Amino acid sequence: MCNAYLVLAYTLLWSLFALYSWVIHRRQQRLENELRELKRELGGLRQ
Amino acid sequence: MKSFSPALHLLVTVAWLWAAAYMIFFYAPREATMGEVQRIFYIHVAAAWTALLAYFLIFLGSVAYLWRRSAGADALARAAGEAGFVFCTGVLVTGPLWAKPVWGIWWTWDARLTLTFVLWLLFAAYLMLRSYVIQRDRAALLAAVVGVMGFVDVPIDYMAIRWWRTQHPQPVIAGGEGSGLDPRMWITLLVTWGAFLCLFSYLVRQHLRLAAVARQTSELRRQTAGGR
Amino acid sequence: MRTARVIWAIVMKDLRVEWRRRETLAGMCMFGLLAVFLFNFAFEPAREETLRLLPGLLWVAFAFAGVMGFNRSFAAEGENSGLEGMRLAPVDPGAIYLGKMLANLFFLGIAEVVVVCAASLWYNFSFVPALGRFALVTFLCTLGYVAVGTTFGAIAANTRMREVMLPALQFPVAVPVFIAGVEASTAALRGGSGSDYASWVRLAAGFSVIFLAVSYMLFEYVLEE
Numbered sequence: 001m002c003n004a005y006l007v008l009a010y011t012l013l014w015s016l017f018a019l020y021s022w023v024i025h026r027r028q029q030r031l032e033n034e035l036r037e038l039k040r041e042l043g044g045l046r047q
Numbered sequence: 048m049k050s051f052s053p054a055l056h057l058l059v060t061v062a063w064l065w066a067a068a069y070m071i072f073f074y075a076p077r078e079a080t081m082g083e084v085q086r087i088f089y090i091h092v093a094a095a096w097t098a099l100l101a102y103f104l105i106f107l108g109s110v111a112y113l114w115r116r117s118a119g120a121d122a123l124a125r126a127a128g129e130a131g132f133v134f135c136t137g138v139l140v141t142g143p144l145w146a147k148p149v150w151g152i153w154w155t156w157d158a159r160l161t162l163t164f165v166l167w168l169l170f171a172a173y174l175m176l177r178s179y180v181i182q183r184d185r186a187a188l189l190a191a192v193v194g195v196m197g198f199v200d201v202p203i204d205y206m207a208i209r210w211w212r213t214q215h216p217q218p219v220i221a222g223g224e225g226s227g228l229d230p231r232m233w234i235t236l237l238v239t240w241g242a243f244l245c246l247f248s249y250l251v252r253q254h255l256r257l258a259a260v261a262r263q264t265s266e267l268r269r270q271t272a273g274g275r
Numbered sequence: 276m277r278t279a280r281v282i283w284a285i286v287m288k289d290l291r292v293e294w295r296r297r298e299t300l301a302g303m304c305m306f307g308l309l310a311v312f313l314f315n316f317a318f319e320p321a322r323e324e325t326l327r328l329l330p331g332l333l334w335v336a337f338a339f340a341g342v343m344g345f346n347r348s349f350a351a352e353g354e355n356s357g358l359e360g361m362r363l364a365p366v367d368p369g370a371i372y373l374g375k376m377l378a379n380l381f382f383l384g385i386a387e388v389v390v391v392c393a394a395s396l397w398y399n400f401s402f403v404p405a406l407g408r409f410a411l412v413t414f415l416c417t418l419g420y421v422a423v424g425t426t427f428g429a430i431a432a433n434t435r436m437r438e439v440m441l442p443a444l445q446f447p448v449a450v451p452v453f454i455a456g457v458e459a460s461t462a463a464l465r466g467g468s469g470s471d472y473a474s475w476v477r478l479a480a481g482f483s484v485i486f487l488a489v490s491y492m493l494f495e496y497v498l499e500e
Contacts, residue, residue, distance in 0.1 A: 207451035
């Protein structure tokens with residue numbers, strides 16, 4: 001039996017978790033890009 | 048801990064969540080009066096217990112930071128704060144969706160819901176503080192003070208709100224304390240909570256990894272600025 | 276005792292500064308009065324309902340007047356690097372906290388008296404029959420409120436959006452004294468058995484003691500550079 005409230009509750013909760021996971025993932029990518037950039041700059045400076 | 052790679056952690060989390068879902072929908076008995084909608088109960092309660100644990104972790108991290116000033120303690124507090132806020136929001140979202148079809152009302156200011164909302168406000172204030180502090184290096188210290196004070200407050204809030212509600216009773220959602228639970232429901236609930244804890248620890252770990260990378264990055268940023 | 280002298284010095288400094296400019300106190304009283312004034316349009320309590328609504332109304336006015344006071348208390352310091360001076364001086368940070376707390380308590384107390392007088396007049400409600408008990412519980416709850424508010428005011432002074440940050444921190448944490456203030460006031464004004472009243476007073480006292488102690492210990496971290 002598919003109760004609308006039941007479906008909505010589960011959907012919303014998992015969406016929340018998914019949203020947060022995605023937020024963390026994006027932060028991670030941005031940081032890793034910046035890290036790579038900085039390492040390259042630092043390598044360039046050292047020469 | 049090194050051998051328990053993030054990928055494995057994620058796998059275990061997903062598997063455990065699926066197992067919990069199976070148990071919720073096929074193992075746990077159909078509740079007599081509420082029907083299928085009652086199955087929200089498992090994720091609702093499991094999320095609530097996880098949020099409470101998260102708040103306790105904020106407290107531990109804050110105390111550790113005040114004592115030792117370790118960046119790791121601060122990162123833990125922050126990670127627990129964010130993940131806990133997500134879980135607490137989940138509690139407040141699933142609660143009304145369960146309450147409306149069963150009890151006919153979206154919300155009531157009974158003791159438990161009021162306290163949950165106060166907890167949510169405490170999480171929100173904690174995260175806001177971390178974002179709004181002007182001098183970034185002071186953020187950790189100020190957040191730690193708030194983390195301790197907020198946690199000390201929770202038991203007092205609990206007492207005060209409960210007394211308040213005994214004076215002005217409101218409709219109580221989800222039965223009183225200790226309303227009977229079928230043993231199969233208990234097992235399902237515990238399995239679900241385990242799955243949520245697995246997810247919570249995974250999110251915290253991801254956050255901690257991120258914090259470590261961020262520290263590296265700012266260190267390098269400082270070096271390049273110095274080198275120019 | 277050096278600590279007591281430091282506390283006294285800070286209290287007198289805040290009082291003196293306020294006496295010269297009178298901004299904060301005037302603002303707090305005005306805020307409280309405006310809140311009560313606005314409530315008149317929100318509810319028009321018949322005689323019997325007044326007792327039910329008045330304590331809550333008063334405490335909302337107190338809560339907002341208080342927050343305004345806590346914000347100003349540390350904002351003013353920032354303008355003249357007063358906090359810098361305090362940090363550098365070889366004094367116990369806990370003493371600074373207590374001094375600030377007492378000054379805030381004094382100002383909020385005055386604002387509360389003004390608000391109560393106005394409410395008494397506008398709602399034709401006399402507090403005199405239960406004045407002692409009402410004053411006691413209001414004092415204890417205000418003490419707890421200020422104990423927390425002073426610390427959070429100092430913390431919020433380091434943030435952007437401090438007008439939002441302070442209430443966001445303050446209100447959830449101050450829920451117990453808010454409830455106690457309203458409930459105990461109602462019990463006192465209604466007369467009758469004292470057991471409810473006593474329980475709430477004990478809660479407010481416990482809250483105040485706990486948060487005074489916790490804030491006293493943690494204030495050095497708030498002031499730290």
